[in-house]
Amino acid sequence: MKILFVKPPLNPKIFSYTRYEPLEFEYLAAAVPEHEVDIFDMRIEKNLMKKLRTFKPDLVGITAYTCDVNTSKRILKEIKIFNPGIKTVIGGHHATFVPSDFLESYIDTIFLSYADKSFKEYISALNNGGDLESVANIGLVKDSKILFTKRETNYLNLNSLPMPARHLTHKYYKKYHDSYAQKTALIMSSRGCPFRCTFCACWKLMDGKYATRNVESVVEELKQIPPVSKIIDFSDDNTFHNIKRAWQLVEMIKAHKIDRKYKMYARADTIVKNPDLFESFREAGLEYLTVGLESIDDGGLKEINKKTSVKMNDEAIQIMKKLGIYVDAHLIVYPRFTKEDFSNLFQYVEDRCLFRNTFAVLTPLPGTDLYADNLKDLAIRDYDYFDFGHSIFKTHLGRKEFYKQLANLYRKAYAPGRIIRYKLRHSRRVPENPDDFYAYNTDGFSFWVLVLMYIISVPYFIKMLNIHKSEPIRN
Ligand code: B12
Ligand code: SF4
Numbered sequence: 112m113k114i115l116f117v118k119p120p121l122n123p124k125i126f127s128y129t130r131y132e133p134l135e136f137e138y139l140a141a142a143v144p145e146h147e148v149d150i151f152d153m154r155i156e157k158n159l160m161k162k163l164r165t166f167k168p169d170l171v172g173i174t175a176y177t178c179d180v181n182t183s184k185r186i187l188k189e190i191k192i193f194n195p196g197i198k199t200v201i202g203g204h205h206a207t208f209v210p211s212d213f214l215e216s217y218i219d220t221i222f223l224s225y226a227d228k229s230f231k232e233y234i235s236a237l238n239n240g241g242d243l244e245s246v247a248n249i250g251l252v253k254d255s256k257i258l259f260t261k262r263e264t265n266y267l268n269l270n271s272l273p274m275p276a277r278h279l280t281h282k283y284y285k286k287y288h289d290s291y292a293q294k295t296a297l298i299m300s301s302r303g304c305p306f307r308c309t310f311c312a313c314w315k316l317m318d319g320k321y322a323t324r325n326v327e328s329v330v331e332e333l334k335q336i337p338p339v340s341k342i343i344d345f346s347d348d349n350t351f352h353n354i355k356r357a358w359q360l361v362e363m364i365k366a367h368k369i370d371r372k373y374k375m376y377a378r379a380d381t382i383v384k385n386p387d388l389f390e391s392f393r394e395a396g397l398e399y400l401t402v403g404l405e406s407i408d409d410g411g412l413k414e415i416n417k418k419t420s421v422k423m424n425d426e427a428i429q430i431m432k433k434l435g436i437y438v439d440a441h442l443i444v445y446p447r448f449t450k451e452d453f454s455n456l457f458q459y460v461e462d463r464c465l466f467r468n469t470f471a472v473l474t475p476l477p478g479t480d481l482y483a484d485n486l487k488d489l490a491i492r493d494y495d496y497f498d499f500g501h502s503i504f505k506t507h508l509g510r511k512e513f514y515k516q517l518a519n520l521y522r523k524a525y526a527p528g529r530i531i532r533y534k535l536r537h538s539r540r541v542p543e544n545p546d547d548f549y550a551y552n553t554d555g556f557s558f559w560v561l562v563l564m565y566i567i568s569v570p571y572f573i574k575m576l577n578i579h580k581s582e583p584i585r586n
Pocket of ligand 1: 120121122125126132133134177179200201204222224226312347348476498
């Protein structure tokens, strides 16, 4: 069979221009090696119809984060109109949690959850005239209904997965970069997370379970990633949950002398409990660590069930700064924020010398407890806006003022003047206490990089000031 995977184009409403390789398709393609597979990345290429004419797929698969649902449906509809004989399938986070959104005549099958096994079985059944209803975790669209097959947690053995079919995206490799334009590759070493944050559904995609790959295969894969990627980002929800395994991973990376730079995600409590582990990862090339600090007060952390504290977050920042690991701080902007809250949030990052900040508006993504608990109170229902940049909830300040404050928060947090203030502050005093983390680093930014970013971000700033004008608000 000929299978084409389509990554939808970037949603113009979102504030990110980051592009990573579609690891989901590299995994799915690897699951069906006996078939002819190609990946068409519409964030880079435009002419899908031409691709359909030349490649002539029997089946097209598309993925959709919530903010891509409308676009993905539009694309699948166009494909069915182009050739009704092409099977159309969809999967990913949104399809897992709200499959009914894809109950459309132009969609044949909806895949729930991790689909490495189900996709392989589905293709095999299709190809050999087998029984599609015997494939677990799918929804077959028939007669304006979805026929769900049995639900199985069959995706826990990550060691049974083949290596992702990276050769299919080599043609795009130079175009995959992080938000600071550094060429980046993506790798998966574990799936799932034992925590239960209310704004996150990643743990539900794994039915609450946590699974890891053995470290030998992770290291083998690291060796295969083309050197054009300057950074290797771990897609894991929680790479460090199994501490023993994390030690094995870092020791294996060192033993194999793999000289790469890594970007990973860790919880503050894990960092605080295991500073020596992170020291070892730093030596092995860990350069950027994303940490969900989320809130600057314990009440905010409790509300989202983060199971951390402000004190813990401070200790984690201190450890990372001392180790010279750049902190990618994730902080939530709550829709109830007053002007004072915005200003306190800026003061928080200023005091802690946090330079790489994502200020994510609290977003009830479908599948999360936050969504289930607030379904009636959503101010916006159009999925295009579920991107952490728009407020899906009503805002205390009113939308115009809320976005003005958010834009100013970003402007102040990425202002080149912060570097000057930082340098002045530290030229005046040598820290007496070696634990004084303010003295350690500016998260990899120099004055001139920030000047450049400041200039580039002007259109984003203007866009943020004005987004309230085009939002589809429900009364
Ligand atoms: C790396 C990453 C990115 C990368 C892109 C990665 C990529 N693959 O293209 C970047 C940094 C660009 C990114 C951007 C964004 N991201 Co992101 N990202 C992730 C992260 C950390 C890993 C994704 C990944 O590649 N996983 C590895 C693959 C193998 O797993 P998978 O995608 O789940 O795929 C499996 C199944 O879902 C299924 N499947 C998926 N698609 C399909 C399609 C078919 C046909 C089939 C059969 C099966 C199938 O099978 C796959 C193999 O088992 C996840 C968190 C997470 N752990 O999932 C968030 C996550 C996916 N991101 C999220 C969000 C919200 C965003 C942004 C909106 C954030 C922003 N404002 O910038 C943007 C959207 C960008 C866009 N639409 O283009 C949310 C999505 C939730 C949702 N319901 O929409 C997640 C879940 C994080 C969260 N906070 O909850 N992201
Ligand atoms: S936000 Fe992070 S720690 Fe919380 S459940 Fe999701 S992956 Fe786990």
